[in-house]
Amino acid sequence: MSPKKIPLRKCIACNEMKPKRDLIRIVKSNDGIVSVDLTGKANGRGAYICASEDCLNDIIKSKKLSKHLQTEINEEVYQKLREAIKK
Template structure:
């Protein structure tokens, strides 16, 4: 008898709705070891990550509550928020 190993799905919390969701469904914003903030579509970049659902309400909620800044421990430029908004409207 062959027992299939169940692959564990990595879960992450969305900064907007505060719900745990599969990592693959979320957008990762990462702070590199050099302190640069970027949007990581692959989920593989080195650095501290913060996750957000692919929906506008979650993004706006997270921005309003400054959750990205708390999670990444750094001031986030309006440029990054603008890029995130654009990425979400393209989804």
């Protein structure tokens, strides 16, 4: 029996492939609401970032998250990301 395959995802800030569990998922639901998905199971378009301040600052400065999810991101989402990174 082969070992279980670990799903990899790419951080939109640093473009590094990392295990899905090590990244934080931000999801845009079908009704356009953007939220931080700590379970990784919410329906909708997802984007992943590393749990690091550098990657968070990069997506805020360059607006990569709003480009990736094709919608405007409000400050509340970034605040929830900061809290998730500090945990």
